[in-house]
Amino acid sequence: MNLPRRLGLTGSIGAGKSTVAELLRNRGFPVLDADAVAREVTEDPAVLRELAAAFPGVVHGGRLDRAALASRVFGDPAALAQLNALTHPRVRARMAELEKACQASWAVHDIPLLFEGGLESGMDALLVVDAPLETRLERVRSRSGLSEAEVLARDARQLPASEKRRRAAAHPRAAVLDNAGSLRELEQQLDQALRQLGVELAH
Incomplete structure (x- = not known):
């Protein structure tokens, strides 16, 4: 079986990764969303039973309380590793x-x-979406209602944007998209990056 080549897409919170994912869908690329798959996995009754046993109080009526689980594991490396x-x-x-x-x-x-999981070596090409911290903070606060401290705490659980850029530079086939401007500017950068990386759908 000929598997498709893998274009890894990642970015810090608020950078615009989901926007780029949608642009790629619009260009005909299938997008495998790890967050969506994680939500699907944690709806499996067998997984819910394991989560309830490992983290009492996070499953109610057969449904996972994601906020309760997040508060339980973040800041606790052992609990996060268990999850x-x-x-x-x-x-x-x-x-x-x-x-x-x-x-x-x-x-x-x-x-x-992607980088935190050491998955970049399994990707044929990489796209890293980035934006200035102030821009990312404002985006997340406006869409989620989180405080600046809460957004910063979530951002701190990921590798710094500078380290993601460094790892992208070390990959043989990677591009960084600077999403500080307009959607049109982002689209232009994306199309240029896809050409640069030789990522195109076979016709």
Whole structure:
């Protein structure tokens, strides 16, 4: 079976990764969304039972209280590692299933923690979306209602944007999109990056 080549897509919170994912969908690329797959995985009754046993009080009426789970594990490396051990293998397996079903020559792997998970080596090309911290803070606060401190705390749980840029520079086939301007400017950067990386859908 000929699997599609992998275009890894990542970026810091508020940088505009989801916007780029939508632009790629509009250009015909299948997008495998790791966050969506994680939500799907944690709706599995077997996974919910394991989560309820590991983290009492986070499952109510057969549904996961994501806010309660987040408050339980973030800031506790051991609890976060336990959660990741429960969910990450299942997420990877589901992503692999979705990848096999793709008919395109390239599939986009939309993974917020791509570098944190050491997944860049498995990608044929990378797109990293970035924007100034002040811009990212304002975007997240306006859409989520989170305080600046809460956004900064979430941002701190990811690699710094500068480190993501450094790792992109170390990858043989990567581009960074600076999303500080208009949507039109972002689209132009994206199209240029796809040409630069040789990422195109076979016709």
